[in-house]
Amino acid sequence: MSWSWFLTCRRYFNRVVPLNGFRYPAPASRLRTRHRLDSAFSRRCTTTAPGDVRVRFAPSPTGFLHLGGLRTALYNYIFAKRYGGSFILRLEDTDQSRLVPGAAKAIEDMLEWAGIPPDESPVRGGPLGPYQQSERLDLYRQAASQLLDNGHAYRCFCTPQRLELLKKESLRIGQTPRYDNRCRHLRDEQVQEKLAKGAPHVIRFRLEEGVEPFQDLIFGWNRHKVAQVEGDPVVIKADGFPTYHLANIVDDHHMKISHVLRGSEWLISTSKHLLMYRALGWQPPAFGHLPLLTNKDGSKLSKRQGDIFIQRFQQDGILPEALLDIITNCGSGFSSNRVGRRLDELISEFNPSKITTHSALLDLEKLPEFNKIHLQDHIEDEKLCNYLIKDLQGQIREAYTSEIQDEDVLHEDYIRRVLHLRKGHISTLRELVSPAYSYLWVRPSFSSQQVAALSAEARHVAALALTLAEKRGEAAAVDEINKDLKTLAKQTKGTKYRDVMMLLRLTLSGLQQGPSVAEMMVALGPVESIHRIQKLLLMDEPS
Numbered sequence: 001m002s003w004s005w006f007l008t009c010r011r012y013f014n015r016v017v018p019l020n021g022f023r024y025p026a027p028a029s030r031l032r033t034r035h036r037l038d039s040a041f042s043r044r045c046t047t048t049a050p051g052d053v054r055v056r057f058a059p060s061p062t063g064f065l066h067l068g069g070l071r072t073a074l075y076n077y078i079f080a081k082r083y084g085g086s087f088i089l090r091l092e093d094t095d096q097s098r099l100v101p102g103a104a105k106a107i108e109d110m111l112e113w114a115g116i117p118p119d120e121s122p123v124r125g126g127p128l129g130p131y132q133q134s135e136r137l138d139l140y141r142q143a144a145s146q147l148l149d150n151g152h153a154y155r156c157f158c159t160p161q162r163l164e165l166l167k168k169e170s171l172r173i174g175q176t177p178r179y180d181n182r183c184r185h186l187r188d189e190q191v192q193e194k195l196a197k198g199a200p201h202v203i204r205f206r207l208e209e210g211v212e213p214f215q216d217l218i219f220g221w222n223r224h225k226v227a228q229v230e231g232d233p234v235v236i237k238a239d240g241f242p243t244y245h246l247a248n249i250v251d252d253h254h255m256k257i258s259h260v261l262r263g264s265e266w267l268i269s270t271s272k273h274l275l276m277y278r279a280l281g282w283q284p285p286a287f288g289h290l291p292l293l294t295n296k297d298g299s300k301l302s303k304r305q306g307d308i309f310i311q312r313f314q315q316d317g318i319l320p321e322a323l324l325d326i327i328t329n330c331g332s333g334f335s336s337n338r339v340g341r342r343l344d345e346l347i348s349e350f351n352p353s354k355i356t357t358h359s360a361l362l363d364l365e366k367l368p369e370f371n372k373i374h375l376q377d378h379i380e381d382e383k384l385c386n387y388l389i390k391d392l393q394g395q396i397r398e399a400y401t402s403e404i405q406d407e408d409v410l411h412e413d414y415i416r417r418v419l420h421l422r423k424g425h426i427s428t429l430r431e432l433v434s435p436a437y438s439y440l441w442v443r444p445s446f447s448s449q450q451v452a453a454l455s456a457e458a459r460h461v462a463a464l465a466l467t468l469a470e471k472r473g474e475a476a477a478v479d480e481i482n483k484d485l486k487t488l489a490k491q492t493k494g495t496k497y498r499d500v501m502m503l504l505r506l507t508l509s510g511l512q513q514g515p516s517v518a519e520m521m522v523a524l525g526p527v528e529s530i531h532r533i534q535k536l537l538l539m540d541e542p543s
Contacts, residue, residue, distance in 0.1 A: 053085025054258045057111075057118070058248065060092045061103035065110040067308045067362070068263070068293045068301055071327045074346075075290055076261050077116040082350045085258070089118035090251060091132045094241040104132070110310040114320040115343055128255045133247050140242040143250045143280060144203050144235060152279035153235060156183040157194050157201045179204075179231025203236035205245070205279070211271045217288030218355050219264070224271040233272065249273055253282045264289040264357075291356065293327065296363040307364075317428030319378065322371040329370075331360035340373045368427040379423040389415045392429050396441050399433040405443045405528075414525070421478070421515070421523050436514060440523060443532065444510025448539050454503040455495040461503055462537040464488045469521060469529045476526070481518035507536045 057073040080087040089111065091104050108123050120126025130136060147153035167177040184206060207230065213223040235246035252260060267289040277284040294300060301308050313323055325341050328334060333355040378384040393410050408414060418440055426432060451458045468484050489497040501517050508520045508529065521529045
């Protein structure tokens with residue numbers, strides 16, 4: 001993206017925007033303008049040679065990865081893979097006072113878990129590293145020195161106390177707090193005198209008038225006259241670390257980032273960043289600002305709730321495919337909006353020109369249904385089902401330890417049969433180790449009083465059920481056993497079909513509700529079903 005591109009933008013901008021300020025084109029021309037934007041987006045992506053597309057996800061390890069961050073990372077990943085490029089993870093850890101121990105590693109771990117691993121990162125390395133800003137301080141100092149030398153930056157010696165007074169005064173008179181650019185006007189000899197005394201200082205970027213409009217790949221034409229509403233921003237703090245505004249520009253330049261896809265909250269800062277690119281003589285990347293991910297009522301997702309962090313979803317048994325599916329399903333940028341899309345389908349259906357400016361309304365109440373669909377797909381895929389089996393084996397051991405009836409319930413074939421019988425009924429694997437399914441792993445207990453309350457001919461029912469289980473054997477199907485059970489119920493004299501089923505369910509599971517008796521018998525297998533039914537046959541009559 002060259003400055004000739006911006007001059008072209010400016011010529012168009014001058015045709016549709018009055019000289020006294022920026023506004024969007026008139027409604028009648030918006031469709032034509034949007035068409036131009038779509039075409040521009042397409043050209044900017046498809047004319048770039050494969051491998052030249054480089055995008056980055058640059059979170060701060062001041063907290064753990066949450067849904068909003070995952071969505072930004074996902075769009076960057078999909079964009080890179082759609083156009084044959086690279087997806088880079090860069091950790092912006094320059095705010096040393098707010099770093100959370102373990103967060104940096106956890107962010108990369110969660111991207112791996114989600115199935116969108118970076119091509120270059122602090123762990124994986126890469127040709128343009130290091131990938132943590134705290135290890136790139138020399139680059140920021142060089143850029144700051146260049147800005148100082150060419151007059152685009154200056155040293156500011158204002159104390160925190162003075163800045164706080166400025167802020168309070170602005171708030172008192174109802175104005176937005178901003179720095180008054182006082183140190184911009186210091187003479188060279190004043191600066192040298194303060195430096196000689198060791199006065200602490202920051203480096204500020206000198207904002208200029210005459211901001212060029214830029215064409216955001218999603219929001220279209222934009223321009224923010226930052227010099228009129230903001231004070232000169234700090235680019236190097238007193239501790240020698242850069243602020244985001246300088247660091248992200250320096251890193252994007254040196255890491256050869258071609259497209260910056262980030263949250264729309266950074267849209268108003270882009271004009272400021274473009275001024276810095278121009279001051280450094282660098283070619284800026286293309287910018288696209290993603291609309292916000294919000295709650296279904298439009299309110300902001302709150303990290304304080306604690307339930308939007310990716311690790312929480314992982315612990316709750318949510319599949320990564322379901323999480324990726326729901327955060328794209330509620331948004332835009334794809335040729336279809338169906339539930340159940342896998343990552344490869346998201347990549348093939350991605351169309352960046354379809355990304356709208358509307359916030360993506362996320363309804364997490366629908367997540368169990370999304371997970372149920374993806375869990376069913378995993379069960380039906382032999383390789384993925386093997387992972388589920390190993391996962392469930394671990395959960396069974398942890399949940400029931402010494403209570404497990406025998407090691408047969410941990411056998412792959414047994415668990416696979418259970419999964420196939422329950423697919424489409426359960427939303428997570430964790431449900432299968434809940435009390436409602438404990439009968440699959442632990443032999444249940446029940447009393448003669450419970451049996452007597454259901455039928456006076458329990459032994460007769462048990463004898464019929466034993467014959468049924470022995471007759472059908474291992475090859476029995478649920479629908480076949482269902483037919484046999486209806487025939488069995490007709491052979492009892494004074495017990496209704498409903499009570500016969502409740503009696504057998506109690507015998508097999510110790511529960512009064514649950515899957516059908518036929519499914520329970522198929523899941524447990526004939527040997528275990530016979531063992532449990534024999535207990536009913538041998539039970540003493542209640543006194």
